[in-house]
Amino acid sequence: xxxxxxxxxxxxxxxxxxxxxxxxxxxxxxxxxxxxxxxxxxxxxxxxxxxxxxxxxxxxxxxxxxxxxxxxxxxxxxxxxxxxxxxxxxxxxxxxxxxxxxxxxxxxxxxxxxxxxxxxxxxxxxxxxxxxxxxxxxxxxxxxxxxxxxxxxxxxxxxxxxxxxxxxxxxxxxxxxxxxxxxxxxxxxxxxxxxxxxxxxxxxxxxxxxxxxxxxxxxxxxxxxxxxxxxxxxxxxxxxxxxxxxxxxxxxxxxxxxxxxxxxxxxxxxxxxxxxxxxxxxxxxxxxxxxxxxxxxxxxxxxxxxxxxxxxxxxxxxxxx
Ligand SMILES: CC(C)(COP(=O)(O)OP(=O)(O)OC[C@H]1O[C@@H](n2cnc3c(N)ncnc32)[C@H](O)[C@@H]1OP(=O)(O)O)[C@@H](O)C(=O)NCCC(=O)NCCS
Numbered sequence: 493x494x495x496x497x498x499x500x501x502x503x504x505x506x507x508x509x510x511x512x513x514x515x516x517x518x519x520x521x522x523x524x525x526x527x528x529x530x531x532x533x534x535x536x537x538x539x540x541x542x543x544x545x546x547x548x549x550x551x552x553x554x555x556x557x558x559x560x561x562x563x564x565x566x567x568x569x570x571x572x573x574x575x576x577x578x579x580x581x582x583x584x585x586x587x588x589x590x591x592x593x594x595x596x597x598x599x600x601x602x603x604x605x606x607x608x609x610x611x612x613x614x615x616x617x618x619x620x621x622x623x624x625x626x627x628x629x630x631x632x633x634x635x636x637x638x639x640x641x642x643x644x645x646x647x648x649x650x651x652x653x654x655x656x657x658x659x660x661x662x663x664x665x666x667x668x669x670x671x672x673x674x675x676x677x678x679x680x681x682x683x684x685x686x687x688x689x690x691x692x693x694x695x696x697x698x699x700x701x702x703x704x705x706x707x708x709x710x711x712x713x714x715x716x717x718x719x720x721x722x723x724x725x726x727x728x729x730x731x732x733x734x735x736x737x738x739x740x741x742x743x744x745x746x747x748x749x750x751x752x753x754x755x756x757x758x759x760x761x762x763x764x765x766x767x768x769x770x771x772x773x774x775x776x777x778x779x780x781x782x783x784x785x786x787x788x789x790x791x792x793x794x795x796x797x798x799x800x801x802x803x804x805x806x807x808x809x810x811x812x813x
Contacts, residue, residue, distance in 0.1 A: 530572035531622045535646040535688070537568035550591065557593035567596055576622050579615040582606045621691045627752060633739040637701060639712060641748060644696040646688040648711070651700070653678040655711040658733045666769045667731050669792065694718045695756075697748055699732075699741055712736045715745030717753055717761065726758035728795075730772075742775055750779060754799055763795040 526543035528536055541547050541564065552558035567589075575581055583604040590597040606615060628642040656677045665671055676682070689696060696716040703710050713732040720727055728749060732742045753761055764786065765772045773793070776783070781795035 528572075529619050530575045531618060531620065532569050532572040533623065533646055534565045534569055537565040537572075540568065541565070559591040560593055560596070563596055564591055573622075576618050579612070579617070580606050580610075624691050624695075627695075627697065627748070631699075631744055633712075633736065633741055635736075635739045637712070637736070637739070639699040639701045639741075641697055641699050641744065643691060644687050644689065644698050644714070646684070648687045648698060649680070649683045651698075651709055651711045652683050652687060652714075655714070655733060658735070659731070660734045663731070663734055663737075666766055666772070667729065669764075669766060695749065695752055697745055697752075699745065713741045713745055715742075715749050717749045717758070719758065720762070723757070724759040726753055726761050728761050728763040730775075737771070742771070743778065746775060746779060750797065750799075759799055761797040761799065765793050765795055767791055767793055 524545045526540045528540045532540065538561075541550065541561070550559045550561065550564070571584075571586070575584060581603060583602070585602045586598045586600070587602075588599050590599055623645065624643050628640065630638060631641050632638055656674055659674075661671060664677070686696065694717065696714055698711050699713040701710055701712055702708070711733075713730070713736065715728070715730040717726045717728055719725070728746065730742050730745050730749075732745075750761060761781075763772075763776060763781065765776060767773075768791075773783070773795075776795040776797075779797060781797045783793045783795055786792040786794050
């Protein structure tokens with residue numbers, strides 16, 4: 493999107509618009525451009541804005557108020573969603589876009605569609621897989637807590653920090669096979685890789701709850717499927733916060749990840765489990781994983797689930813033990 497992003501006026505007059513058009517020319521003369529592939533999320537939208545020279549002015553200079561950056565990010569995210577959802581759009585241009593502390597106003601826009609002779613199959617596809625909304629849904633835990641189970645997002649980093657702070661040493665040990673300090677688990681470099689994932693290669697589902705006491709979001713569990721070097725294998729790992737263990741969440745996350753794997757490429761799901769981890773072993777057997785010894789490690793087992801030809805894990809006859 494080429495866009496002009498600056499004005500301090502809430503209700504632009506003809507003079508404001510003229511000024512903004514002059515700035516539009518300046519934007520073009522200085523080639524103040526930033527590129528990003530759709531779809532964007534708010535983190536990517538912020539990074540895109542940060543790459544422009546005008547960004548310093550957008551944040552407010554010489555006593556002028558900052559433009560509404562959150563609204564601007566939302567606009568970029570929605571604009572990118574429009575481009576992804578409407579593949580017949582060949583070019584789209586909002587220029588200029590007037591941004592102020594109070595409002596965003598598109599003064600001009602242009603859309604070019606693909607010719608009707610171009611068949612749907614040959615329309616371009618986004619290089620980045622969009623946020624998989626089809627995997628978002630509500631679920632109620634055995635103790636009555638309502639959660640939304642959804643794919644992880646880059647914006648979840650802070651919630652993940654808080655989630656890790658709730659985990660006991662034994663839960664951490666069972667998941668990582670060694671004691672890993674909270675500081676290293678929540679290091680930004682690590683968490684950004686865990687939250688900012690390529691949904692085509694990896695999937696992490698989180699259980700997101702709004703704490704009725706504080707009104708704030710909290711994560712109660714995370715389940716992850718990661719493609720392995722052997723392209724047909726995906727490794728499964730799951731982690732539920734201590735105070736919510738035993739309420740069915742681990743089973744639900746694993747069941748959803750198995751279903752999801754069936755509609756994607758992997759043929760096999762593997763999970764490495766400590767031999768002493770009775771809960772996870774029970775859960776894996778519940779989904780008919782086969783247990784084999786881990787080579788060179790007598791303390792752990794590898795649980796393997798072949799996906800070919802199996803019925804859905806959500807089939808009640810399969811769920812019953
Ligand atoms: C393993 C883990 C993910 C399971 O999640 P959970 O939400 O506690 O599991 P569920 O409530 O779905 O229970 C799964 C089964 O284990 C049983 N179970 C749960 N907690 C148990 C416990 N403390 N002792 C024995 N059995 C237990 C449940 O009764 C259930 O069996 P059921 O279906 O017959 O009722 C969770 O306990 C956890 O995060 N553990 C630490 C990290 C870990 O081990 N991760 C796995 C590494 S791959």
